[in-house]
Amino acid sequence: xxxxxxxxxSALLVLIAIVLLIVLLEALLQYLPRGAAELYVTHRxxxxxxxAVIAGAIIIQLLASATLLRLKGLREAYLVRNVILLLGYIxxxxxxxxxxxxxxxxxxxxxxxxxxxxxxxxxxVLSNFFAGLLILL
Numbered sequence: 001x002x003x004x005x006x007x008x009x010s011a012l013l014v015l016i017a018i019v020l021l022i023v024l025l026e027a028l029l030q031y032l033p034r035g036a037a038e039l040y041v042t043h044r045x046x047x048x049x050x051x052a053v054i055a056g057a058i059i060i061q062l063l064a065s066a067t068l069l070r071l072k073g074l075r076e077a078y079l080v081r082n083v084i085l086l087l088g089y090i091x092x093x094x095x096x097x098x099x100x101x102x103x104x105x106x107x108x109x110x111x112x113x114x115x116x117x118x119x120x121x122x123x124x125v126l127s128n129f130f131a132g133l134l135i136l137l
Contacts, residue, residue: 007062008062011058011059015059018055052099053096067080
């Protein structure tokens with residue numbers, strides 16, 4: 001078995017273990033001691049978010065590796081891999097925020113505000129950069 005297949009197989013085993021852990025905790029919830037059951041119920045979202053981060057990172061890395069292996073020899077293989085990684089982690093962040101109860105409107109508002117702040121802060125730097133390019137041409 002090649003190292004890529006071995007890595008994919010071990011990642012699949014980790015994903016299966018995560019799913020079994022969630023199912024086991026939900027099934028044994030009534031048999032847990034009262035304090036442990038209350039603790040699990042109050043922190044369920046955080047546990048699911050942590051497990052989603054672990055599972056999502058594994059899936060994203062597997063997709064990126066498979067893409068790199070498939071496009072091996074092409075000049076743009078690493079570019080495609082990096083785009084898949086970037087989009088995958090952005091989608092994973094949105095999924096985790098949704099699991100934790102953050103609404104999409106607040107994510108959009110904070111992204112808009114952050115873009116506005118960065119744009120205004122970088123305005124003098126970018127104007128000097130493009131003025132320098134214009135002088136060089």
